[in-house]
Amino acid sequence: xxxxxxxxxxxxxxxxxxxxxxxxxxxxxxxxxxxxxxxxxxxxxxxxxxxxxxxxxxxxxxxxxxxxxxxxxxxxxxxxxxxxxxxxxxxxxxxxxxxxxxxxxxxxxxxxxxxxxxxxxxxxxxxxxxxxxxxxxxxxxxxxxxxxxxxxxxxxxxxxxxxxxxxxxxxxxxxxxxxxxxxxxxxxxxxxxxxxxxxxxxxxxxxxxxxxxxxxxxxxxxxxxxxxxxxxxxxxxxxx
Amino acid sequence: xxxxxxxxxxxxxxxxxxxxxxxxxxxxxxxxxxxxxxxxxxxxxxxxxxxxxxxxxxxxxxxxxxxxxxxxxxxxxxxxxxxxxxxxxxxxxxxxxxxxxxxxxxxx
Numbered sequence: 001x002x003x004x005x006x007x008x009x010x011x012x013x014x015x016x017x018x019x020x021x022x023x024x025x026x027x028x029x030x031x032x033x034x035x036x037x038x039x040x041x042x043x044x045x046x047x048x049x050x051x052x053x054x055x056x057x058x059x060x061x062x063x064x065x066x067x068x069x070x071x072x073x074x075x076x077x078x079x080x081x082x083x084x085x086x087x088x089x090x091x092x093x094x095x096x097x098x099x100x101x102x103x104x105x106x107x108x109x110x111x112x113x114x115x116x117x118x119x120x121x122x123x124x125x126x127x128x129x130x131x132x133x134x135x136x137x138x139x140x141x142x143x144x145x146x147x148x149x150x151x152x153x154x155x156x157x158x159x160x161x162x163x164x165x166x167x168x169x170x171x172x173x174x175x176x177x178x179x180x181x182x183x184x185x186x187x188x189x190x191x192x193x194x195x196x197x198x199x200x201x202x203x204x205x206x207x208x209x210x211x212x213x214x215x216x217x218x219x220x221x222x223x224x225x226x227x228x229x230x231x232x233x234x235x236x237x238x239x240x
Numbered sequence: 241x242x243x244x245x246x247x248x249x250x251x252x253x254x255x256x257x258x259x260x261x262x263x264x265x266x267x268x269x270x271x272x273x274x275x276x277x278x279x280x281x282x283x284x285x286x287x288x289x290x291x292x293x294x295x296x297x298x299x300x301x302x303x304x305x306x307x308x309x310x311x312x313x314x315x316x317x318x319x320x321x322x323x324x325x326x327x328x329x330x331x332x333x334x335x336x337x338x339x340x341x342x343x344x345x346x347x348x
Contacts (some may be wrong), residue, residue, distance in 0.1 A: 015342075021287065021327065024287070025283055025284070025287070028260055028283050028308060029280050029283065030312070031259075031262055031305070031307060032264075032279060032280060032283075033260070033262070034305075035261040036261070055278050058278060058279050058280040059278020059279060059280040059281055063278040063280070063281060064278065064280045064281065065279035067278075067280070067283075068284040068287075069282075070284075071284055071288055073288060073291055074284070074287070074288075079297075173271050195332045
């Protein structure tokens with residue numbers, strides 16, 4: 001992207017313009033600038049002179065920013081309703097855990113049809129072992145994936161920290177306290193898989209373990225975003 | 241100037257599809273540079289009209305460069321007719337006031 005549009009890009013994102021509109025606007029401005037520069041060069045001006053005249057004809061950063069900021073239809077959903085990210089967090093987590101529970105239920109019925117529980121019921125090998133290990137990996141990674149997704153949206157749209165952090169805290173709590181519970185009916189032999197959340201783990205369980213898990217998820221998801229975000233802080237900009 | 245860029249853009253695109261730079265140059269030449277704004281501000285207007293269904297866009301490669309061409313939709317044509325009528329009426333009313341005809345005629 002041409003250097004003059006770097007500031008414009010930041011300004012538009014911070015004003016809440018949806019990234020896809022910013023991308024398209026800047027792409028068309030870059031094309032327009034190239035056309036204007038070529039026109040000025042054809043008029044006999046030097047490259048540097050042509051570029052500076054082309055920029056002046058295109059408009060100042062203020063004019064270009066105001067032209068799109070003034071139109072509210074280009075605002076991103078998260079700028080119009082920043083709290084939505086907080087609401088999105090539990091929905092994404094619930095969806096991710098639903099997939100995990102369904103995956104476990106399928107594996108249980110497929111590889112351990114007679115077992116009372118899918119956990120350590122019988123020694124597994126080959127495909128069954130791979131299947132359950134992959135599921136376990138997904139189950140533990142789900143909060144991180146959802147958290148990074150939320151941090152990515154917050155970063156792309158330059159959101160203020162409050163709601164994304166609240167969302168990440170909720171994701172961390174859900175990830176740190178979720179418990180999978182399985183049961184099989186005695187007569188019908190139907191398998192059931194459910195996920196439950198407790199304030200700090202199962203009653204009677206070590207709360208410190210759950211708390212450490214919550215903190216680990218929160219740190220792994222929030223910290224990369226906060227570090228990336230800090231580069232826009234005036235102090236860091238001055239140091240550069 | 242509210243509504244003027246929309247009107248000019250819709251009128252220009254009625255006859256042929258154009259990309260942003262062409263539109264701005266056409267406005268400049270057809271208005272003898274009377275209407276001159278920062279050229280880049282035409283894009284939010286184009287994007288807004290596209291969102292409202294008055295324009296459609298397509299990407300086209302010309303001389304090795306990819307450009308976004310805009311053209312008028314049926315809804316855009318109806319909007320152009322409405323805007324043209326409003327502006328013609330408004331311009332006539334303003335001309336009348338500037339000539340002072342109504343006031344002069346009224347006190348005679």
